[in-house]
Structures are given as C-alpha cells and as structure tokens.
Amino acid sequence: MAAAAPRPPAPSPVVRDADDPGPPGRRRERQLVRAAQRGSAEAFEALFELHWAHAHRAAWLVVHDAAAAEDIAQEAFIAALAALHSFDRRRPFGPWLHRIVINRAIDFARARRLHAVASEPVPRGTRPATASAPWSEEIVAALTSLTAEQRALVVMRHLLEFTPGEIAQALGLPRGTVNSRLRRALDRLGVMLEEDRNGA
Numbered sequence: 001m002a003a004a005a006p007r008p009p010a011p012s013p014v015v016r017d018a019d020d021p022g023p024p025g026r027r028r029e030r031q032l033v034r035a036a037q038r039g040s041a042e043a044f045e046a047l048f049e050l051h052w053a054h055a056h057r058a059a060w061l062v063v064h065d066a067a068a069a070e071d072i073a074q075e076a077f078i079a080a081l082a083a084l085h086s087f088d089r090r091r092p093f094g095p096w097l098h099r100i101v102i103n104r105a106i107d108f109a110r111a112r113r114l115h116a117v118a119s120e121p122v123p124r125g126t127r128p129a130t131a132s133a134p135w136s137e138e139i140v141a142a143l144t145s146l147t148a149e150q151r152a153l154v155v156m157r158h159l160l161e162f163t164p165g166e167i168a169q170a171l172g173l174p175r176g177t178v179n180s181r182l183r184r185a186l187d188r189l190g191v192m193l194e195e196d197r198n199g200a
Contacts, residue, residue, distance in 0.1 A: 026092065033089040036081075044084075048077055051094055054160075055101045061140070061155045062105035062148055063112075072108055076100040098160050099170040102152050106171075109148030142192040150185035157182055 029050070035043035055076060060069035080087075080097050087096060143151050156162040156170070164182070168175040 029093055030089050033084070033087065033093050037084055037087070037089070044081060047093060051097055052077075054094070055097060058098055058155050058160060059101050059105045061143060061159065062102065062151045063109050064144060068108055068112075069105075072104045073101060076104055079104075095160070095162065095166065098156075098162075102156055102160075102170065106148055106152050109151075138193060138196060139189070142189055142196065145192040146185055146188055150181065150188070153178065153182045154185050154189065 029047070032043045032047050032050075036047060052073065056069055056073040059072040059076075060066060063069055063072065076097060079100050087093070143154065146154065152171075153167065156167045157164070162170065164175055164178050167173075167182075168178045171178070173181075
C-alpha cells in the first residue's frame, strides 16, 4: 500500500545554513536526504516543506488546475519516497523531484486532453496560493494558449531553470527536438502576448 504524502505545509520561512545559503541550502538538503534514506519520517517531511511550493507551482503551470496540481505534486512526493533508496544524494534533490512532477503533469494533461481547451481563459479563483511565480498574470494567462507539452518545456526551462540537455534527459527527447519545440513554444507565447497587448 502506497505511503501517504505529508499534508501541504502552511507557508513558513525556510531555515538555511549560514555556510550554504542556497534556496534551500545544499548541505542541509543532503543531510535531510541522508536521514530520509535511513527511514526518518521527520527528514522526509522537512524535504516536503522545502520543495512543496515549487513542485506545486510547476504542476499548476502545466495543467492549470489547482486540485489536479495538488494531487500531482503529492503523487510525485510519494513516488520520490518510494525511490529514495536509489537516489544519489550527491545530486540535488529538487531537480530529481521536479522531473517526476513535470512528467506526471504531462501525463495528466494528455489524459484529460487539456490541449483541446488550452485556448480557454483561466477561470478566476483557480490559481492556488502556492502557484505564485516570477511571471505576470499576463504571461501565466498566455501559457494557456500552449499545449501541455509546450507549457512543460517553458516551465522547465524558465521556472525550474533546467538546461536543454537536462530537459532532454528528463523527457526522453533529443536535445535538438527540445530546442526546436521550446523555440516554437516561446514564439507562440510571444504572439499571444502581443495580440493581448494590442487588443487591450
């Protein structure tokens, strides 16, 4: 029976190591991963709190469905917990988790055929509190003009800051395909933003 993911945490400040001020600190993260691999539920819950907001945000930007994004993020944490014994803690935990999130979000979007309704406006009130991003509402709304796969590429490259090579590895695509699809997605996004501004 699959383990239950911890409940989404209330917003709280992240405690960072003084010697490792990353967001979150890599040293602290490695310590938590090591403890979680040894069976510490408290350590895994701490990892959950550190990465929940970013994972949830990424899922929501792909599927544009608050309830589904929460389910996807929680399922990704459950999958990460199940596979944690094989995780190489010399690597950062966040990108590994985000690959799981993005792939699950794409699978959900494909199953729901979100690309068929991607041009519909995002209904008010559907954006979750944790989905705030360093993008304007205009950009977030324009993302709905893209297919789920295109949204995933934009989110991975420009929110999660994956390199094209890392995206290719995560999605099982040739790097050239990633670059061409990302360029088409950004071109489409630019067109939609320009039309929105001209129509305002």
